[in-house]
Amino acid sequence: MANFSCIDMKKRDAESLVKLSKAVEKFSKTTGFEISLLVFYTGKASKGKTTYIAGSDALSSSVEVSLPTISSAFNQRMVTSDSQPTPSTVQPLPDLRSQPYRPLHQLNIHSLRSLVPFLVCSTSKRSQPRWGKLDQTPSWWPSDLEFANPKIDFRPEDRRGEETWAACLRRVVYECYRFYEQEPLTGSPSPSESMDSETRESPHSSNQEESLLEPVCQDTFIVNTTLRRRVQELMKCQKVLQTTQKS
Known part of the structure; x- marks a missing residue:
């Protein structure tokens, strides 16, 4: 039949x-x-x-x-x-705690721009990320970010001041690891925890940075307080000498 x-x-x-x-x-x-x-x-x-x-x-x-x-x-x-691969079907994500990587919070913008496409391809089992195609957006991709090539900051101008592009990409990476329950491999706390920590420490740290990085002369910053005072004294002496010479 x-x-x-x-x-x-x-x-x-x-x-x-x-x-x-x-x-x-x-x-x-x-x-x-x-x-x-x-x-x-x-x-x-x-x-x-x-x-x-x-x-x-x-x-x-x-x-x-x-x-x-x-x-x-x-x-x-x-x-x-x-449909999207489940955590059990996805190959292990890179361990950012070991070489040649660094913990997520230490990755620079260049490393992040390379890591994000790799995660998209490895978790979706595609050879190309297929940026810009809504139906190809991974389940773990943050909903507030457009699925686009990370080499370019595609956000509108009014949003760029809220969060650096490197911070956005770190958030993308962390969401991928969190979705597949592999957060420990990032070697870093969640981006939200990092931001909260920075906010709590910001008053003290900002005041300290202002006192240590106070400009003494053009394009020069003195970190050591004692050395800074000595330079200021020398500058005062120099002004006195210049005034004496003119008189």
Whole structure:
């Protein structure tokens, strides 16, 4: 029993399928086994019926009766396989705690621009990131960021002052590791925790930086307080000498 006349496929594929069905039917008659060959043709050019059944009559008839149920399960399986990979199916992410990497909070902008595309490709099992295609956006990509090439800061001007581009990319990387439950491999706290820590420390640290980096003369900054005072005293003496010479 063979039924594939309604399937639109290439002539070479059809001929191969006919040969396969004849081999199955011959094997069934020779051995006495009930064998059925069920093929789903999923090509884009397929029209009308997209299944092919061959083999022993009894079993093939039973398969044909159950075809709606089998087809539904098959289609559901295909949708699942095309969706985003689950954490269990994704290869281990790079351990940023070991060479040649650095912990996430220490990665510079150049390293981040290279790491983000790598994570997109490795987690989606694609050879290219396919930037800009909404249907190709990874599940872990932050919702407030456009799925675009990280080499360019694509954010509007009014948002660039809220967060540096390097901080945005660190957040992208961390979201990937968090989605696949591999945060420890980043070697860093979450970006939100880092920002909170910086906010709590900012009053003291900013005052300290202002006192240590106070300008003494043009394009010169003195960090050591004692040395700074001595320079100021020398500058005062120099002014006194210049005034004395003019008088």
